[in-house]
Amino acid sequence: SERMGADKLRRGDLARERLQVRRKIEALKSGRGSYGGLFSGTDELGRRLNRLEAELERIDAALGRYGGIQLGLEESLGHVIDTLNQSEELLVLQTLSVNVDYRGIKGAASAPSSAPPVEVIEVSSSTGLRRIVLLGRIPRNHLPTPRDVIKLGEAYLGTPRGHRASN
Secondary structure, rough: OOOHHHHOOOHHHHOOOOHHHHHHHHHHHOOOOHHHHOOOOOHHHHHHHHHHHHHHHHHHHHHHHHOOOOOHHHHHHHHHHHHHHHHHHHHHEEEEEEEEEOOOOOOOOOOOOOOOEEEEEEEOOOOEEEEEEEOOOOHHOOOOOOOOOOHHHHHOOOOOOOOOOOO
């Protein structure tokens, strides 16, 4: 679902932010980089370290809500269940009447056509994504029987040596 993707992106952003804060803390503690020469007094350095460590704790807490970098099966299924429970709010179905010509190209609604209009279902998501859905059912007995590739191969290549064709 879209929410799962958004959660993964947010986790990635938090992980990058965490890495940046860790690097700032290490630079302050070691006195190297642009942070080392900024503070002449240890009080200012201590306040800066405390702010960065508090920021790191906030990021760790936010990452902890996501249960790690990867979504587990339970969390993924929870997202799917939430999405299915909210389907009325997330998806809108609308029946559309479409005029198509003999080539299957959509024409204007006012254009004369010898074919009757085709009724289709348009699904719109809460994010504005729109798709046409054609529901159909083909009974198994209407499907062509699968070809026997072994027999086709034998007919093309001939019977392998040492085997007799069975009649």
